[in-house]
Amino acid sequence: MxxxxxxxxxxxxxxxxxxxxxxxxxxxxxxxxxxxxxxxxxxxxxxxxxxxxxxxxxxxxxxxxxxxxxxxxxxxxxxxxxxxxxxxxxxxxxxxxxxxxxxxxxxxxxxxxxxxxxxxxxxxxxxxxxxxxxxxxxxxxxxxxxxxxxxxxxxxRLQPYPRRLALALVDRFQWEIGFAATGAAKAIARDDRSYIAGSIFRGLACAAQVICAINGRYVMNEKGALALAGGLPLAPPNLGARIDALWDRFAERDHAGAIERLVMIERDVAGLVDDWRRTQDQFPFR
CATH class of the missing domain: 3.30.460.10 (Beta Polymerase, domain 2)
Structure with missing residues (x-):
């Protein structure tokens, strides 16, 4: 010191x-x-x-x-x-x-x-x-x-990253990414931008938790979680740029376009999780 x-x-x-x-x-x-x-x-x-x-x-x-x-x-x-x-x-x-x-x-x-x-x-x-x-x-x-x-x-006690914890985080948060996208889409007809934005945020926050879990990384809080997730080995390609593009669409009031980008991220995360589940034994999780 x-x-x-x-x-x-x-x-x-x-x-x-x-x-x-x-x-x-x-x-x-x-x-x-x-x-x-x-x-x-x-x-x-x-x-x-x-x-x-x-x-x-x-x-x-x-x-x-x-x-x-x-x-x-x-x-x-x-x-x-x-x-x-x-x-x-x-x-x-x-x-x-x-x-x-x-x-x-x-x-x-x-x-x-x-x-x-x-x-x-x-x-x-x-x-x-x-x-x-x-x-x-x-x-x-x-x-x-x-x-x-x-x-x-x-x-x-925190190393290696616990396998059961990774599975619990995936099970808790993966389903909500798509659920958030569906909820946001239902709010388009009302032009409820706050609800749409909040739902998109939750979907992205859940994606960050899942990505970090399958990479064995502890997440401190929401701030910086997506940047952390995007830089990990098991992550959707160009995640940061895709999130920027999503919010650009939202700012332009293209809510459907923003939500579609969330759905594409969800699909990529699902593919990563499927691959991870098949190859878990290769990762140093207990």
Whole structure:
């Protein structure tokens, strides 16, 4: 770690009661951050030793830029999946904190490995909060303070990509691509552009989940998922350009043309899935 701000944040956060592990997530973890990119820090705790939120607020208060908006929530204030955390500005940089319960994440991994996933309504996630997001967070993060190896242990359980998870994601999302296209087509007569756009988005988001699953890739969220999917070995050809063309058609009010492009993507995804199902044993999934 060579980032002075990050080093200071980790030193402060690791001293707060209940914080067992501090991890770096987001673009700074992936290595594609801009100088202005947020610092996304995951704070992991245990059921029996929750974060001392009051202590966290006291520890962070001297670091927060004067006059800036600062939010540090209670555990659970942002719901069961986002949980809680903070939005801060420190040294002119946006610093986002997210609480994560090690025990809850571990149980979610157990269920996912066994082929059970959930999708819940969540503001900020227009396709819903898919439980595998927690797996993606663990897989992609960089542990900065993990003395008991809590997150390191979770990471080990995610490789190789679980076969039952891939099958569950395909079964959950593949059918909806065509279903979304059919629903969008029925709205053309009413010229309900919002419904058509929403249905197309859902179809594309489902396609991204399926493509990433058959490639054994964890998806963090909807943002960037299609770009990720389009660059994978098992993907429809020229996926990015085809999606651009789809939305161009929509912008021109050629709704039928936009939907037809979604249908063609669905057909390509179906062909990829069929091939993948026949050759699964060649892939390093457990």
């Amino acid at each position: 060579t980032d002075p701000l990050l080093e200071h944040l980790v030193a402060v956060l690791s001293g707060v009661g209940g914080i067992e592990t501090v991890v770096l997530g987001g673009s700074r973890s992936r290595g594609d951050a801009l100088p202005s990119s947020d610092y996304d820090l995951g704070l992991y705790f245990r059921d029996q030793r929750p974060i001392d939120v009051g202590g966290l607020r006291r520890a962070m208060e001297p670091l927060i830029d004067p006059g800036s908006e600062a939010i540090i929530t209670a555990i659970g204030e942002w719901g069961p999946w986002i949980v809680g955390g903070g939005w801060l500005t420190i040294g002119g940089q946006a610093v986002d904190l997210l609480y994560r319960n090690v025990d809850a994440v571990s149980a979610t991994i157990d269920r996912a490995v066994a082929g059970t996933i959930t999708v819940d309504y969540q503001p900020g996630h227009p396709h819903g909060f898919i439980s595998t997001i927690w797996l993606a967070e663990v897989h992609h993060c960089q542990p900065l303070h993990d003395p008991a190896g809590a997150v390191a242990g979770l990471k080990c």
